[in-house]
Structures are given as C-alpha cells and as structure tokens.
Amino acid sequence: MFGSLDWSTLQQLWWFIVSLVGSLFVFLTFVQGGQTLLLTITGDEDEKTLIVNSLGRKWELTFTSLVVFGGALFASFPLFYASSFGGAYWVWIAILFAFIIQAVSYEYRRKPNNFLGQKTYEAFMFINGSVGVLLIGVAIGTFFTGSNFTLNDYNLVQWTHPLRGLEAAFSLFNLSFGLFLVFLARTLGALYLANNLEHENLVAKLKASSFNNLLCALPFLLYVLISFVLMDGYAVNPADGTVVMEANKYLNNLLQMPLNLFLLLVGLVLVVLGVMLNRFTASVRGIWPAGLGTVLTCLAIFFLAGYNNTAFYPSKVDLNSSLTIYNASSSHYTLTMMSYVALTVPFVLAYVSWVWRQMDSKKLTIEELAADKKSY
Amino acid sequence: MIEQIDLSMVGWARATFALTALYHWIFVPLTLGLSVLCAFFESIYIRTGNEQWKSLTKFWMTLFGINFAIGVATGIILEFEFGTHWSNYSWIVGDIFGTPLAIEAILAFVLETTFFAVMFFGWNRVSKKTHLFSTWMVALGSNLSALWILVANAWMQHPVGMKFNPDTARFEMQDFWELISSPVAISHFVHITSSGFLLASLFVVGISSWYLLKKRHIQFAKRSIAVACTFGLLSSLFVAFTGDEHGYVTARTQPMKLAAMEALYEGKTPTGLIAIGLINPNKKPGDDQDAFSFKVEIPGMLSVLAKRDFDGFVPGINDLVYGNAEQGLMSTEEKIRRGKLAVASLGDYKKAKKNGEHLVANNALSVFDQHRDYLGYGYLNSPEEVVPPVALTFYAFRIMVGLGTFFILLFLVYGYLMEKKQLENKPMILRLGVLSLFLGYIAQQTGWIVTEVGRQPWAIQDMLPVTVARSNLDSGTVAVTFFLFLALFTVLLIAELKIMTKQISIGPEGE
Structure with a gap:
C-alpha cells in the first residue's frame, strides 16, 4: 500500500505524523503548565495536593508523547536528530535535565524519607514546567530563525557557535515562541484542572487563571505572528534542492497554503473560545476546544516550517546545509515500513482515550485522595 | 569521513553512555519481572477474592512504582544520548536504528504508561477485571518495550538487513524482517527478559526473607515467596538455557567477543x-x-x-x-587494508560526483563496491584495536554465569524448604536469600558489561567504530555532562533507595 507511494509523498506524510505527535505533545504540556500554577494559585495544602494528584495521573502521557516525538523524528528524519541533538547540544541536554527531574517528582514528593524534601520535588516540577517548556519553544523557534551549523559531504554536522545551541535563546523570536508556549501551557493547565477537580474555591481560581495566562501569552503570540508575516524565510528550490532566502517566505506559505492559514486561525480562535467559555460561563469544559485549538495551531506552525518547499531546520551560516523534509528523511523503504507502523496510531489513541474516559468519569476530590494511600 | 579524532572525547562519550545504560539497567529488569509478578499476585486475588492477596499485590506495586519512575527518567536519556553524544551514528545508521526505537515508543511505552495509571489509581475507578487487565497490560507493555530496544541493540551486535548508500553516506534498511528475526535479537530478548524475571523473583524472595528473619508479616512473606520462588526457578532455568543459546549465537556472529569472554x-x-x-x-x-x-x-x-x-x-x-x-580466517591487517580502500574510494566518489566527473565517479564506486564490506575497518589504525578489554569481559562473564548457576540452586533450596515448611527456621538460608537480592543486580550489570565491552571498538559490529560514531564535541563538554549526570544519578539513587527501604520497613500492613 505505502510502498507504491513515491518518496516525496512519504516524506510529506511523515512530516504530518511528526507534526501531529509534536502538536499533541504541546497540548499535553498542560501538565507542565499546571506544575507552574502550583506556585501561583494554591491557597492551602489540600489545594496543592489536589493539583499535584490530578496532574500526576497524566504526567506520563506527556512524557510518553515526548518520547514518541523523539522516536518518530529519529526514525523518519534522522538527519535532524543527528544535526540538532548533536549540534545544539546544550539546549537538548538542558531540556533533558528538565524532564529527568520531573519523572521522579510525583512519585517521590510526599513519600516518607524522600531525601530531598517535598519542596525540592516541587521546585523540580516548576523547573520542568518553566525552563523545560521555554527551551522546547526556543528549539522550535529555530525552525524559523535558523541555527549555526554546517554539514560536510558525508552529512555529518559541525556546530559553528561555541554556545552549542544556547545561542538560540538570544533571539527575540525564539524567546517569544518559548514564552508563548510557557503561558499557553499554564492556560491549558488551568483549563484542564478546572475540568478535572471538584473543589469550588480552587476551580473558581483556575477559571480566572486560564484567562489571565492567556492575556500573558498574547503579546508573545502577537510578536510571533507578526514576525511570520514580516520575516524572510528559507526557501528550497524544488528543482535542485538549493536553499535561498526569500522575502516574506512564511507569509507566502500561509497564502499559498490557505488550508494552513485556516488551521492556524481556527486553532487560535478555538483556544480563545475555550478560555472564554471557562471565564464567562459556568462551564468548565473549555479544555476541549482549547486543546483542539492548540493541536490545530501547532500543526499549522509545523506545516509552515516544513511544507511548501521550506527548509524546516535551516542553517544560518551555510544555507545549503539546511535540512528539508526531503534531504533529512529516512529512505523510501524505512518510511514505508514506518507508515505501516503508523497505522496502529489510531488504535493506540483509541485505547488511551478509552482508558481515560474510564478513569476521569468521576472528578477528583480531597476525600478520595485522603482515602488513597498511593496518592502523590 | 572523519578528519580529527579526539580520543578522549570518545572516552567520555562512552563513559557517559555506559554510566547511563548501567544506571538505567538497575531499574529496568525489576520493572520487567515485578510487573509480571504483580499480575500473578493480582490474578490470585481476583480468583480467590482474598483481601490479603490484594494487600500483598498493592505492597509490591508500591515498590514497583518507586522503581518505575526512575526507570522512565533514565530511559529518555538513552534515547536523547544517541543524538547528543553519537550524532554521527544517528545519521549513519539512523535509517535502520531509529525504527525499532520509534516502534518501542508507539507500541510499547504508550501501552505501559497508559495502563500504569489505571494500575495505580484505578482501584476504585474501574471494575476489578479492568484493573487486572490493566496490570497485565503493564507487564506486556514493559516486556514489549524490552523487545524493541533489544532488537535495536541486537542489530548493533549483528547488523543485518541493510546496505551502505554512498550518495547519502549512510546505511539504509533493506529488510526489516531480517532485523526482527535476527538470531541475535531473539536470543538477546529471551535471555534478557527472563533475567529480569529472575531478578524480580530474587527481589521478592530477598525482601520476604528479611521479613521472615525479623518475624514480621510472616503469612505475607510466605505467600510472596511461594509465587516468586516458582517463577524464579523457572526463570533461572530458562536464563541458563537461553544463555547457552546466546553463547552459541555469539560464537557465530561475534567470535572476537567470545574469544575475549574466554x-x-x-x-x-x-x-x-x-x-x-x-x-x-x-x-x-x-x-x-x-x-x-x-x-x-x-x-x-x-x-x-x-x-x-x-x-x-x-x-x-x-x-x-x-x-x-x-x-580460512582473514587477518585484521588485510581487512584494514581493504577498509582503507573503501574509505578512499568513497571519498573519490563523492568528490568526483560533486565535480560532475561521472567516469571517475563510476570507477571509484566500483572500487568501493569491491571493498564495502570492510568500510568500518578503514577507520582503524592497527589490527590490535579490534581486541576488546579481555580481563573485564572474562571476569564479568564468569561472575554472571557463576551467579546464574547459584540462583538455580537457591530457588531449589527455597522450594524444598517451603515444601517441608522449614524455611522460617533456617536463618542462614534466609540471610543468603537477602544477600542474593544484591547478587542479582551484580549479575545483571556484569551481563551488560560482557555484551557491550566485549564488542569494542565497534558501535556497530565490524561496520562502525565508536571513534566515528561520536558527535563533533570537545572532550571538556562531554566530561562536564558526564559529571552532571553522575551527580544527578547519585542523588536520585539515594532518594530511591531511602524511599524504597522506608516502604519496605513500613511493610504491607501499612497499606
């Protein structure tokens, strides 16, 4: 079935799949956002416990989606994996640390004799939710602003900046993208928690918090959107694969791929709608439109970076070292095999949804946590 | 392909990977086996309806959860490290190696973590049968996860189903089924997962023996030992059988590793x-x-x-x-000579192609084709480089086999004494049981030392030496990361051990 598709179709299909997993990951960073809310909106220990336990049941979902995102990128675009991970070394090591410390925090936070103390594990959660998400945003930002690397004739990467990737954090665009993701994650975190918890006072605070965090995200989002309209981009010549700078490349991409523009706009509207629903009505179900909106918005951003003859991981120092979905991908055979594997993804999503429908059929309460010795 | 090789950088990168892998492997085998044992315990609870079995299940699950969290944390590091520390590797063999890693994430890890949440928090949220099903799914997911990771590792030991593409300068997959059905992959998987079952059995037996020594939770401990001892005996026999098979496969696929082991x-x-x-x-x-x-x-x-x-x-x-x-064995010197021809002709081919000299490119390609099987050897400088550290491999192998044999005897003795209802009266045996828990970890670690040290200097056996597989980083950078990891791992290990021992001392009645 997939074997008869030509290579470029498979490459586009895989950019779609990777984008989808990446977008789902961004949606699931509501866990990270929720972790940072711990510092700002909890009143007492009960409220904190409720938040931690609600997030603690989902953190692995986010973590898993990050692992799947990494695995899928490795299998489908190994040149990106090699160039970015091995090149922008310190950014990825920092992101890695931010996620390692999260993985133990829920389980160890309130266990007796936990060596580091409850506050340290909560600090780990905060670092994960703030620095971790910020740096992921910075890394995605380089899809548009470019990085400092060259590839030799054997496609082996040489990084040309001594900060090994951390230099990306000095770009206003990358930083804005990162901060937008941080506040988006907080918005989503507040929306998710409002829907998952039963606690009148806390839910009211969460409903207000999602709105406030969206307001904080707005300036950064606007900066990113305006930059998309104005900035030059890395265009690929489809005939020979060479890369040149093109004025207003990303604006052109939006105009030349109207469906993508539609995705972006619908996505953003849905996020706003979700927040408004929670803020101005009695409903607590804003997470659903906002979550869908997040996925659509991120999909549009990934498509903007990779489709329409665009270099998705451009090199600032040597344009022709830039990675495109065509020169960075796996072979036709591997993409074909992986496409068969991807057929299982709907099934996987179905059982994950089924499990969580069962698990979330009742809202989480203080009483339940008090009775459960396994609570975090 | 590679100009300047910074050997100390390669050393640090290897040290970092070894540190991460060995650390990760403290937690993984217990996850593999304890998930199955928890599923056994819960199945007995569902069959008998006896609440004591539920309490027993929940106690072992608590220890499982503490162990699982840190296993997850270290697993992601290994995935990232292929990119950060071995970026040349990621490109040169990513077309093949990435696939089992991605499949592991999509098909196994998601299964494991999704049902993990039900197993831990679903006792009052889903039906008993759904809960039991979830526990079995965690066991299945973690072992499937091991399957794909071991397929990937086995391919590094015995690369099959691929071909070098001179245009992209990488190996590309030709036959995925060959990867999965590789004899090394199969023997690797069955040997290593069963060793995880063995370790988990030692874990349960060791902790339960400690309770018997302390005269605490006696009924609980005996029940746990009865199940774990049976499972452990079967697993240890299977480990021995598959170990023998694994040695036979190694003799065919990695004769140098076998020579070093001996x-x-x-x-x-x-x-x-x-x-x-x-x-x-x-x-x-x-x-x-x-x-x-x-x-x-x-x-x-x-x-x-x-x-x-x-x-x-x-x-x-x-x-x-x-x-x-x-x-009929070719000398390594001859292999290096042919490998250097392959490296040079690949360079000539790339250069001629860039300059549009098609005839020169074709000639270079035909020279390359004659010697392509030896490409990896072209990056070695002396024949003796193909010899792995002999003493470490030799001793590690003997410790692993010696302990493996001892565990069979231990389970036999435990089984006999349980049958005779004499176990709690034999403090020496019980102390040996507690000690064996630690010996189990030593056997696990030495097993991986044999596997990985024994194949040096290769990242991919005979195809890609570690000196080429590395990232283009300076040694100082990698050394800093090594110590950061070391510090973090040490702190997390102390936390894990303190929490674990506290939970053990609280015991099942604390449930």
Whole structure:
C-alpha cells in the first residue's frame, strides 16, 4: 500500500505524523503548565495536593508523547536528530535535565524519607514546567530563525557557535515562541484542572487563571505572528534542492497554503473560545476546544516550517546545509515500513482515550485522595 | 569521513553512555519481572477474592512504582544520548536504528504508561477485571518495550538487513524482517527478559526473607515467596538455557567477543573451557606469554558450547587479529587494508560526483563496491584495536554465569524448604536469600558489561567504530555532562533507595 507511494509523498506524510505527535505533545504540556500554577494559585495544602494528584495521573502521557516525538523524528528524519541533538547540544541536554527531574517528582514528593524534601520535588516540577517548556519553544523557534551549523559531504554536522545551541535563546523570536508556549501551557493547565477537580474555591481560581495566562501569552503570540508575516524565510528550490532566502517566505506559505492559514486561525480562535467559555460561563469544559485549538495551531506552525518547499531546520551560516523534509528523511523503504507502523496510531489513541474516559468519569476530590494511600 | 579524532572525547562519550545504560539497567529488569509478578499476585486475588492477596499485590506495586519512575527518567536519556553524544551514528545508521526505537515508543511505552495509571489509581475507578487487565497490560507493555530496544541493540551486535548508500553516506534498511528475526535479537530478548524475571523473583524472595528473619508479616512473606520462588526457578532455568543459546549465537556472529569472554588467544581443536582462571595482566595479543597465571580447564567444553561439536574449532584472539589461513580466517591487517580502500574510494566518489566527473565517479564506486564490506575497518589504525578489554569481559562473564548457576540452586533450596515448611527456621538460608537480592543486580550489570565491552571498538559490529560514531564535541563538554549526570544519578539513587527501604520497613500492613 505505502510502498507504491513515491518518496516525496512519504516524506510529506511523515512530516504530518511528526507534526501531529509534536502538536499533541504541546497540548499535553498542560501538565507542565499546571506544575507552574502550583506556585501561583494554591491557597492551602489540600489545594496543592489536589493539583499535584490530578496532574500526576497524566504526567506520563506527556512524557510518553515526548518520547514518541523523539522516536518518530529519529526514525523518519534522522538527519535532524543527528544535526540538532548533536549540534545544539546544550539546549537538548538542558531540556533533558528538565524532564529527568520531573519523572521522579510525583512519585517521590510526599513519600516518607524522600531525601530531598517535598519542596525540592516541587521546585523540580516548576523547573520542568518553566525552563523545560521555554527551551522546547526556543528549539522550535529555530525552525524559523535558523541555527549555526554546517554539514560536510558525508552529512555529518559541525556546530559553528561555541554556545552549542544556547545561542538560540538570544533571539527575540525564539524567546517569544518559548514564552508563548510557557503561558499557553499554564492556560491549558488551568483549563484542564478546572475540568478535572471538584473543589469550588480552587476551580473558581483556575477559571480566572486560564484567562489571565492567556492575556500573558498574547503579546508573545502577537510578536510571533507578526514576525511570520514580516520575516524572510528559507526557501528550497524544488528543482535542485538549493536553499535561498526569500522575502516574506512564511507569509507566502500561509497564502499559498490557505488550508494552513485556516488551521492556524481556527486553532487560535478555538483556544480563545475555550478560555472564554471557562471565564464567562459556568462551564468548565473549555479544555476541549482549547486543546483542539492548540493541536490545530501547532500543526499549522509545523506545516509552515516544513511544507511548501521550506527548509524546516535551516542553517544560518551555510544555507545549503539546511535540512528539508526531503534531504533529512529516512529512505523510501524505512518510511514505508514506518507508515505501516503508523497505522496502529489510531488504535493506540483509541485505547488511551478509552482508558481515560474510564478513569476521569468521576472528578477528583480531597476525600478520595485522603482515602488513597498511593496518592502523590 | 572523519578528519580529527579526539580520543578522549570518545572516552567520555562512552563513559557517559555506559554510566547511563548501567544506571538505567538497575531499574529496568525489576520493572520487567515485578510487573509480571504483580499480575500473578493480582490474578490470585481476583480468583480467590482474598483481601490479603490484594494487600500483598498493592505492597509490591508500591515498590514497583518507586522503581518505575526512575526507570522512565533514565530511559529518555538513552534515547536523547544517541543524538547528543553519537550524532554521527544517528545519521549513519539512523535509517535502520531509529525504527525499532520509534516502534518501542508507539507500541510499547504508550501501552505501559497508559495502563500504569489505571494500575495505580484505578482501584476504585474501574471494575476489578479492568484493573487486572490493566496490570497485565503493564507487564506486556514493559516486556514489549524490552523487545524493541533489544532488537535495536541486537542489530548493533549483528547488523543485518541493510546496505551502505554512498550518495547519502549512510546505511539504509533493506529488510526489516531480517532485523526482527535476527538470531541475535531473539536470543538477546529471551535471555534478557527472563533475567529480569529472575531478578524480580530474587527481589521478592530477598525482601520476604528479611521479613521472615525479623518475624514480621510472616503469612505475607510466605505467600510472596511461594509465587516468586516458582517463577524464579523457572526463570533461572530458562536464563541458563537461553544463555547457552546466546553463547552459541555469539560464537557465530561475534567470535572476537567470545574469544575475549574466554581469554582465548590461540584457537584449538578441541578447545577447553576455563571454569576459573586468573588472567596474566601483561599478556598482549601476538606475544608468547601465558594468558593465565592460574586456571581450571574443562577439556573440549568450549568447542561443545560454541560449536555443538567436541572437535569444533573456536578461533582465538590471535587467529582473528593475525589471521589463520588453515581455518580460512582473514587477518585484521588485510581487512584494514581493504577498509582503507573503501574509505578512499568513497571519498573519490563523492568528490568526483560533486565535480560532475561521472567516469571517475563510476570507477571509484566500483572500487568501493569491491571493498564495502570492510568500510568500518578503514577507520582503524592497527589490527590490535579490534581486541576488546579481555580481563573485564572474562571476569564479568564468569561472575554472571557463576551467579546464574547459584540462583538455580537457591530457588531449589527455597522450594524444598517451603515444601517441608522449614524455611522460617533456617536463618542462614534466609540471610543468603537477602544477600542474593544484591547478587542479582551484580549479575545483571556484569551481563551488560560482557555484551557491550566485549564488542569494542565497534558501535556497530565490524561496520562502525565508536571513534566515528561520536558527535563533533570537545572532550571538556562531554566530561562536564558526564559529571552532571553522575551527580544527578547519585542523588536520585539515594532518594530511591531511602524511599524504597522506608516502604519496605513500613511493610504491607501499612497499606
């Protein structure tokens, strides 16, 4: 079935799949956002416990989606994996640390004799939710602003900046993208928690918090959107694969791929709608439109970076070292095999949804946590 | 392909990877086995309806959860490290290697973590049967996860189903089924997962023995031992059987590793097995010194194990390094000569293609095609480089096998004493049971040392040496990361052990 598709179709299909997993990951960073809310909106220990336990049941979902995102990128675009991970070394090591410390925090936070103390594990959660998400945003930002690397004739990467990737954090665009993701994650975190918890006072605070965090995200989002309209981009010549700078490349991409523009706009509207629903009505179900909106918005951003003859991981120092979905991908055979594997993804999503429908059929309460010795 | 090789950088990158992998492997085998044991315990609870079995299940699940969290944390590091520390590798073999990693994430890890949440928090949220199903799914997911990771690792030990593409300068997959059905992958998987079952059985037996020694939770401990001891005995027998098979496969696919495991320098017919030996530290390949200062040898045994034939020839290190015409073994020097031709002709091909010189490119390509099988050897400088650290591999192997044999006896003794209802009256045996928990971890770690140290200098056996597989980083950068990881791992390990021992001392009644 997939074997008869030509290579470029498979490459586009895989950019779609990777984008989808990446977008789902961004949606699931509501866990990270929720972790940072711990510092700002909890009143007492009960409220904190409720938040931690609600997030603690989902953190692995986010973590898993990050692992799947990494695995899928490795299998489908190994040149990106090699160039970015091995090149922008310190950014990825920092992101890695931010996620390692999260993985133990829920389980160890309130266990007796936990060596580091409850506050340290909560600090780990905060670092994960703030620095971790910020740096992921910075890394995605380089899809548009470019990085400092060259590839030799054997496609082996040489990084040309001594900060090994951390230099990306000095770009206003990358930083804005990162901060937008941080506040988006907080918005989503507040929306998710409002829907998952039963606690009148806390839910009211969460409903207000999602709105406030969206307001904080707005300036950064606007900066990113305006930059998309104005900035030059890395265009690929489809005939020979060479890369040149093109004025207003990303604006052109939006105009030349109207469906993508539609995705972006619908996505953003849905996020706003979700927040408004929670803020101005009695409903607590804003997470659903906002979550869908997040996925659509991120999909549009990934498509903007990779489709329409665009270099998705451009090199600032040597344009022709830039990675495109065509020169960075796996072979036709591997993409074909992986496409068969991807057929299982709907099934996987179905059982994950089924499990969580069962698990979330009742809202989480203080009483339940008090009775459960396994609570975090 | 590679201009300047910073050997100390490669050393740090290897040290970092070894540190992460060995640390990760403290937690993984317990996850593999304890998930299955928890599923057994819960199945008994569902069948009998006895709440004590539920309490027992929940106690072991608590320990499972503490262990699982840190296993997850370290697993993601390994995935990232292929990119950060071995970026050339990620490109050169990513077309093949990435696939099992991605499948592991999509098909196994998601299964494991999704049902993990139900297993832990679903006791009052889903039906009993759904809960039991979830526990089994966690066991299935974690072992499936191991399957795909071990398929990937086995491919590094015995690369099959791929071809080098000179245009992209990488190996590309040709046959995925060959990867999965590789004899190394199969023997790797069955040996290693069953060793995880063995470790988890030792874990349950060890902690339960401690309770019996302390005269606490006696009924609980006996029940746990009854299940774990049966599972452990079957697992340890299976580990021995699959270990033998794994050795036989290694003899065919990685003869140098086998020679290092046995510190065998000169191949003979028949070849004896060194049961116990003290290696002469001054021994070098090609010299005429004795390999051992002391040894106890079983005549012909290695021939039987490695070749299934008493008269089978098992090549030694010298045969593999310097060649053995009689046995049809090419010298490493000749392989390096051919490899250098492959490297040079690949360079010529790339250059000519860039300059549009098609005839020159075609000529270079035909030279490359003649020598492509030796490409990896082209990056070595001396034949002796293909010899892995012999003493470490030799001793690690003996510790692993010795302990594996001891565990079979231990479970037999435990089974006998349980049957005779004498176990709680045998404090020496119970102490041995507690000690064996730690020995189990040593056996696990030494197993991986044999597997990974024994294949040096290769990242991919015979195809890609570690000196080429590395990232283009300076050694200072990698050294800093090594110490950051070391500090973090140490802190997390202390936290894990303190929490774990506290939960054990609280015991099941604390549930």
